[in-house]
Amino acid sequence: MDLLDILILVFTALLLCLWWRYSSTNVAKNLPPGPRGWPLVGNLAQVILQRRAFIFVVRDLRKKYGPIFTMQMGQRKLVIVTSSELIHEALVKRGPQFATRPPDSPIRLIFSVGKCAINSAMYGPLWRTLRRNFANELVNPMRIRQCGWIRRWAMENHMERLRREALEKGFVEVMSNCRLTICSILICLCFGAKISEDQIKNIESVLKEVMLMTAPNIPDFFPILTPIFTRQLRAAKDLRKQQMDCLVPLIQARKAFLEDSSGGGGDIEMASPVGAAYVDSLLALKPPGREGDCLGEEELVTLCSEVISAGTDTSATTLEWALLHLVQEQEIQEKLYKEIVGRAGRNGPITEEDVENMAYLGAVVKETFRRHPPSHFLLSHAVTEETELGGYTIPADANVEFYTAWVTEDPALWKGPDEFRPDRFLDGDGVDADVTGAKGVRMLPFGAGRRICPGMTLGTLHVHLMLARMVQAFKWFPVPDDPPDPTETFAFTVVMKNPLKAVIVPRFSCR
Ligand code: HEM
Numbered sequence: 463m464d465l466l467d468i469l470i471l472v473f474t475a476l477l478l479c480l481w482w483r484y485s486s487t488n489v490a491k492n493l494p495p496g497p498r499g500w501p502l503v504g505n506l507a508q509v510i511l512q513r514r515a516f517i518f519v520v521r522d523l524r525k526k527y528g529p530i531f532t533m534q535m536g537q538r539k540l541v542i543v544t545s546s547e548l549i550h551e552a553l554v555k556r557g558p559q560f561a562t563r564p565p566d567s568p569i570r571l572i573f574s575v576g577k578c579a580i581n582s583a584m585y586g587p588l589w590r591t592l593r594r595n596f597a598n599e600l601v602n603p604m605r606i607r608q609c610g611w612i613r614r615w616a617m618e619n620h621m622e623r624l625r626r627e628a629l630e631k632g633f634v635e636v637m638s639n640c641r642l643t644i645c646s647i648l649i650c651l652c653f654g655a656k657i658s659e660d661q662i663k664n665i666e667s668v669l670k671e672v673m674l675m676t677a678p679n680i681p682d683f684f685p686i687l688t689p690i691f692t693r694q695l696r697a698a699k700d701l702r703k704q705q706m707d708c709l710v711p712l713i714q715a716r717k718a719f720l721e722d723s724s725g726g727g728g729d730i731e732m733a734s735p736v737g738a739a740y741v742d743s744l745l746a747l748k749p750p751g752r753e754g755d756c757l758g759e760e761e762l763v764t765l766c767s768e769v770i771s772a773g774t775d776t777s778a779t780t781l782e783w784a785l786l787h788l789v790q791e792q793e794i795q796e797k798l799y800k801e802i803v804g805r806a807g808r809n810g811p812i813t814e815e816d817v818e819n820m821a822y823l824g825a826v827v828k829e830t831f832r833r834h835p836p837s838h839f840l841l842s843h844a845v846t847e848e849t850e851l852g853g854y855t856i857p858a859d860a861n862v863e864f865y866t867a868w869v870t871e872d873p874a875l876w877k878g879p880d881e882f883r884p885d886r887f888l889d890g891d892g893v894d895a896d897v898t899g900a901k902g903v904r905m906l907p908f909g910a911g912r913r914i915c916p917g918m919t920l921g922t923l924h925v926h927l928m929l930a931r932m933v934q935a936f937k938w939f940p941v942p943d944d945p946p947d948p949t950e951t952f953a954f955t956v957v958m959k960n961p962l963k964a965v966i967v968p969r970f971s972c973r
Pocket of ligand 1: 916925
């Protein structure tokens, strides 16, 4: 540490003292209750010292402080909302007020190119334009149908890879295979390109690193200290360069293909017709509030990465938890298998229409979303101006964090919430549960209101199709000497700490 660093440290400590005195007087401002923090760092040190993921700390604090509480994390104030009624009031009844996002850390700003992504844009014209484009161009029912071939192509590769891995190792790794397949679908939806498995793996691993680097960290809680986080900033810029290096060639190939659809694209095979790839719509978009007329390569990389990242881990996590229960509870697996065979035959293709009509499959997936919501929090929200919730003040500069996992664990809302019982969605306490939260909040795997996941239909389709195909083709068992361990850990989504391995036995040998 040189003299300049020391001066910066002393100066920032002084500023922090001033800020602390200022924010202590804020406590009188009717904020929700919360654990008492330490000077300067607030509750941040307590969280760090616990050496556990934030979700586990919040789980305990909820028991003590109830439906709404405050945590002071360094410079940032977090209001944590946990009850069904308050979540519904904020996200649905008063949706627009709670629909914006808090400021990004300098590291996140590098990856979001100044908040030019649907998930990070402030509630306003830029967000509206990007989100409308996503809804019209990527996930409208016609486009989903048009791109059905991408899912069929990726599923064939998936089944072949599972067969190969089972032969080589005697078991398959569920998460890594599902991630790779979903990632390949989303890359093809974004760029219209069929690329090699090695290229897909490279993109997948770079984007995973981006997600880990942009997960909340010290610089988020002490933006004032940004000048001394030079090492992290440098690492973020290096990673951003890697992200650009692996995605820009796909954008350039697509541009060439759009200009000359008979020969453009170069070495990269452009498989989607002109207009069918997400990036085609982004190239024509003129969003308000951005410099220049159109989106540049930086923004295009950010917007396509967002789709790939948002849709990969969430769906793969769901598949891993669903298969955990199917290997552990063979009678559920058999009931599901019977439904699949009843609809598609032992060896027949499973269409997207088929899965829409499989009630038990829908129930297994909903029960997985309920029992293992991929994310225990929504993305951070913020209010557009100071307001009130549950009788407390919500300041305009606070992060509002919706801890949605609690509503699916609440015994007042669910019978036997710890049990995995898909049937509850057919003729039990889950029949009326609305996953969008519009009519009331009992489970919110996709959020609710203005910021509800716009990829909900597509993500659910991926999960339904892959689960149905995997159960139709194989019988799934635990690995005898390595039984599954349901311990959770946090890795962007809440995943199995020890990834699920399963033995698969072909159900129908001619397939
Ligand atoms: C099982 C699959 C999925 C789950 C469980 C899921 C869950 C979520 C959740 C909880 C949010 C945050 C909502 C909030 O902050 O209030 C979200 C936002 C988002 N998701 Fe998904 N998602 C899934 C699949 C997808 C897919 C496949 C895509 C893209 C193709 C996608 C794109 C997005 C985007 C762009 C946002 C930001 C929305 C906004 O801020 O307006 N998601 N998702």
